[in-house]
Amino acid sequence: MTVVTKAEKITDDQIIKYQPLVKSIAYKFINSGEPLEDLEQLGYIGLINAINLYNQKKGIKFITYATWLISGEIRHYIRDKHQVIKIPSWMMKLNIKVDEFIISYKKENNKFPSLSEISEKFNLTEEGIKEILKAREAVQIVSLDQEHRKYSSNSYPNIEKIKSKNYETFKLPIEDIITLRTAFSKLKKLQRKVIYYIFEKDLTQTKIARRLSLSQRQVSRIKKSALKDLKENIK
DSSP: OOOOOSGGGOOHHHHHHTHHHHHHHHHTTGGGSSOHHHHHHHHHHHHHHHHHHOOGGGOOOHHHHHHHHHHHHHHHHHHHHHOOOOOOHHHHHHHHHHHHHHHHHHHHHSSOOOHHHHHHHHTBOHHHHHHHHHTOSSOOOOOOOGGGGOSOTTOOOOGGGOOBSSSSSSSOOHHHHHHHHHHHHTSOHHHHHHHIIIIISOOOHHHHHHHHTOOHHHHHHHHHHHHHHHHHHHO
């Protein structure tokens, strides 16, 4: 992010007041390998941005807003430098859909959706939505109470917490799982490997080709044939 404008209007008292917040958030990233002092400096950049950009009319508490920007500034730096955050592609696609919903909702209602409204829209528990939001590429302003944002800033999305509101976990019903497993077991060994690496391990076709000593084109053909056979096996 790194905006920092109108910094001359920010007083020392403001920085001192929120110094414990900056230190607390920075410490949560202590296992990132970056010096704590550097993390705190990044946190202060986030704090300054929060002071400059905060709009009380949005109905978000300042400490909530500041927490987002402070942790976001640190997280973005760590991600850009170390590329330590590995987000599954399906989660990133879901985040795009969340973005689209937020924009659409804002246009229609002139306000941001609540956590429960996002939860209802995507048929996920509120806890699951929080995990989805951790994967966001940028800090999004959603009208969530501070009490809804108490997850640790440095924890990556916990897929196990992403649960459907209608099922016990974010999985297919047991009868569908059995059908899929039966269909999957009928595939050829190489087909099973390719499907496993693509959908379970979230590997690119290039990485799969390298791992299986195949060309990328071969992997693509195997994937296509495997999906076709799966479809036939499920009928």
